[in-house]
Amino acid sequence: RFKDKNILVTGSTSGIGQACAERFAKEGANIILNGRHFADDEKQLIKTIEAYGNKVKFVQGDVSKGMDSVGILQQAIDAFGSLDILVNNAGVERNANFWEVTEEDYDLVMHTNLKGVFFGTQTFVKYCRKENRPGVVINMSSVHEEIIFPHFSAYCASKGGLKMLMRNLATELAPLNIRINNVAPGAIATPINQKMMADKDKMKGLLENIPMKRMGTPEEVAGLVAFLASDDASYVTGSTYFIDGGLTYHYEEQ
Numbered sequence: 001r002f003k004d005k006n007i008l009v010t011g012s013t014s015g016i017g018q019a020c021a022e023r024f025a026k027e028g029a030n031i032i033l034n035g036r037h038f039a040d041d042e043k044q045l046i047k048t049i050e051a052y053g054n055k056v057k058f059v060q061g062d063v064s065k066g067m068d069s070v071g072i073l074q075q076a077i078d079a080f081g082s083l084d085i086l087v088n089n090a091g092v093e094r095n096a097n098f099w100e101v102t103e104e105d106y107d108l109v110m111h112t113n114l115k116g117v118f119f120g121t122q123t124f125v126k127y128c129r130k131e132n133r134p135g136v137v138i139n140m141s142s143v144h145e146e147i148i149f150p151h152f153s154a155y156c157a158s159k160g161g162l163k164m165l166m167r168n169l170a171t172e173l174a175p176l177n178i179r180i181n182n183v184a185p186g187a188i189a190t191p192i193n194q195k196m197m198a199d200k201d202k203m204k205g206l207l208e209n210i211p212m213k214r215m216g217t218p219e220e221v222a223g224l225v226a227f228l229a230s231d232d233a234s235y236v237t238g239s240t241y242f243i244d245g246g247l248t249y250h251y252e253e254q
């Protein structure tokens with residue numbers, strides 16, 4: 001579905017972002033990877049993606065720095081001469097009681113999850129407008145754009161912000177032929193959840209709340225992202241797609 005398409009996935013050196021990059025590569029796309037560091041793991045990842053037979057470029061940069069996200073987008077556009085699809089995937093969370101959240105942690109979460117998306121997307125939209133090209137944007141949101149997550153107040157604020165940013169932009173960008181949607185994963189087995197996955201009691205509590213009684217995989221999320229990025233979703237914009245094993249709207253039967 002993505003032959004000759006150029007796709008940037010931010011934060012694509014692990015977890016969901018990596019799975020998205022691999023899925024797009026499998027379906028024919030040229031991939032622009034992004035991460036804050038470039039070392040042996042990233043070199044290996046490039047080889048893995050290259051093995052699918054398409055072009056790969058790694059753009060080093062930190063999306064939490066407003067102007068870095070502009071630079072990342074610019075380099076991604078320059079990498080293969082054009083950019084078709086942007087997946088704003090990079091994200092972080094911090095666990096703390098509300099009354100103990102530091103300004104530093106607040107800024108890290110909000111700047112990575114919201115500010116980086118804002119200015120990265122803005123750069124992509126300016127490019128699409130200038131070149132008169134269509135575009136697709138997918139934001140990796142979370143079930144926590146909708147449901148509460150006590151002790152993760154900055155995370156919830158960032159993903160809640162992402163919900164309204166996406167809805168606003170869907171209307172503003174539709175006349176430019178740019179579609180934008182959010183993907184909202186529930187509990188997915190990735191490094192972000194490493195600590196919780198190592199804690200038997202926490203896992204038991206978590207799985208009790210998930211009707212499908214299991215975590216999702218990064219590959220399952222990548223499948224949904226690929227659908228939304230493809231022409232199969234040509235009439236889809238302004239929506240959040242939950243992928244959560246039923247978690248968000250579950251009901252405990254007594």
Ligand code: NAD
Pocket residue numbers: 010011012013014015016017034035036061062063064065089090091092112140141142143184185186187188189190191192193
């Ligand atoms: P992860 O920690 O494996 O992936 C996050 C990626 O973002 C990493 O590659 C990390 O290096 C990168 N990153 C972080 N800060 C960055 C920055 N400033 N600049 C560039 N890259 C940066 O975790 P994941 O689960 O794959 O998370 C991916 C996205 O999915 C995040 O936005 C997260 O909020 C969202 N999400 C995950 C889950 C889950 O259960 N795993 C649930 C809901 C939403």
